[in-house]
Amino acid sequence: MYKESYSIHPVLSLICSLLLFITGLLFVKEIWFCNYLITFLILLLIFRFEKTILKIIPFAIVFGAVMPALTLINGSLSEALYSFYRVLVLVMAGILSISIKPIHLVRALNQLHIPRWINLGLLIVIRFMQIFREEMKQIRQAIILRGIHFFQTPFLWGRAFLIPLTIRMLSISEGLAISLETRGFSTDSTGSSYETVCFQKRDSVFLCLFLTFLSLYTFMFIRGL
């Protein structure tokens, strides 16, 4: 059983995230756009996404400042405002998608008979980004240990960064491929699932409220209200 008390079904989260992103970009120039954002923000707070919201705030601040500033160079104030709104749309969609636990998404997609190589490919891409961050940190520290300073010898610094990074990435890719194959992973087998990711009552309530609000704003958009 899927027991994460404050999460939404991973497939539902993924679909809602996409819908929120697409409709958000469409509604960005409507005068009621702020109401649209606030409605879904409240919905997410009701469903206990506050920790994820806090996590994403630094990203919202940085990109919310940089993107409108860049737009202002060649555009008007209203275009900069729309640019800020687009960042907010990305943030709102991001709250839902980053709350998805990769393993739950893989298992849920598996239950929907999506081929395992697609699910696991997705999982490895997510995992690889995390590994990439960790590796960069390790390499930067190794550079310090070898006494290389960017400002004194930038070429050497670049070499000391890029060569180990490339080698590590190749080595990790090979390690992951071998690890998958020797642990019985195959593109043509269906396998089984340790946990069943179920659609729960709270998912139904979330879906109903989400669709109701989305339909309302879509209706307003179509009617030009």
Next chain:
Amino acid sequence: MSIAIEAKNISLSYDMAEGKSDLERHWIFKDLNFQIKAGEFILLTGPSGCGKSSLMNIINGVIANLKDVYIRGDVYIQGQQMTGCSVQERTAFVGSVFQNAREQIIFDKVRDEIVFPMENIGETPQKMRDNLNTLLDMTGLLPDAQTASLSGGEKQKLMTACTLAMGQKVLLLDEPLANMDRRSAKQLLTLLKQLSENENYTIVVIEHRQELVLPHADKVFSCIQSPLPNVNMELKIYENKRDYQPYVYSHIKQKENEIADLKETIFFVKDIDYCIGERFLFKHFSWEIKKGERWVIVGDNGCGKTTMLRLLYGFEKPTSGHIVSQYTKIEKRKSIGYILQNPDYQLFMPRVKDELYLHSTSPEFVEELIRLFEFEDMLDRHPLSLSEGQKRKLGVACVIANEPSILFLDEPTVGLDSESIEQVFYSLTLLKKRTREDLTTISVSHDKRAIPYLGNKILNLNKIEV
């Protein structure tokens, strides 16, 4: 007793050139023949870079399917010819535990990682739960622990558990004890021995820590230098393990520094706490390190040995308390040499000699190190083309060539054969002479053989006692 693994005339070469005769080609090994009976426990040993892992990867199919090599001969597992079988087809018969566990982890949580191979082979959820509980008990890992926060040894345990979860009757383990503490290593070996004796599992363990494996092994397969000029190694099989003579270190004891107590304190760890999440690694911990002292930090996997080195260097900060050092941040970076567990991070120059001479203080000393580590024939090679063992030695030599007055060594003996370990110890003696006996070393090691040579003071983080 039935035959579990049979090799018939297997040969391996990384020389892919077409049209070469057998005499012209350079072979890692050539025409190897051996049989391993079901239920046998084999120790496969030999010098670093001789081809032990390659031999294992021929049996499990990794080399034939995933790498470009010239390979000949047949492998049979439980009577089935494996030539032409994919890695995945072979996993029905043979389970493999590889080195570099860190690179093989896919999932965030321990539970998901162990369950993954069982999901692949279509086990029922109930069977998965039962196996999971058994393996968690065996390894002492927590199901909800984050894989990223596990220590090197814990990651190795996790990957071993993943292989055992699949239940194949033939298990190949490549340095499974490399980063493991002694207690965990003994637990794992006892379990493997039980599987071989009671459930007829065939176990092949590649390991440099022979003193741990030998009591459990039935036979020893030793890789030795081949007498043929174009062949790297051949296999000597000791049917009776008592006939096998493990390498014995010569006595390179470092001269003890008796006046250390009178010397100045270089690090003072003052009542520190350090926690990861809600778990305390150190609580109210204090420690004083004086110039010229040689410390070895020991303790179980995950007790915080590497973290302690990182705290002293300044890569991590204690949750509370202070680490006082007589050095400023810049002086610290100049005075401390830090040998990492994985040399891949520290090697980046185009040739071995460029790597050794980079920031070196004395060309004569570098030449001495080249002779000691036997790098003469590989000075113009790319560092990353060397074998794992050679890379590790190069990593050590590069740091020592800078003549640091304080040396941090994080598991310096992992993956090295006995002869190479002795070279590392001797390089420390040379460095000590160069620094006029003022060299301070702080080492982390699980290797009981190495501890007396690495230091004369032990910090046991299991008991937090000095």
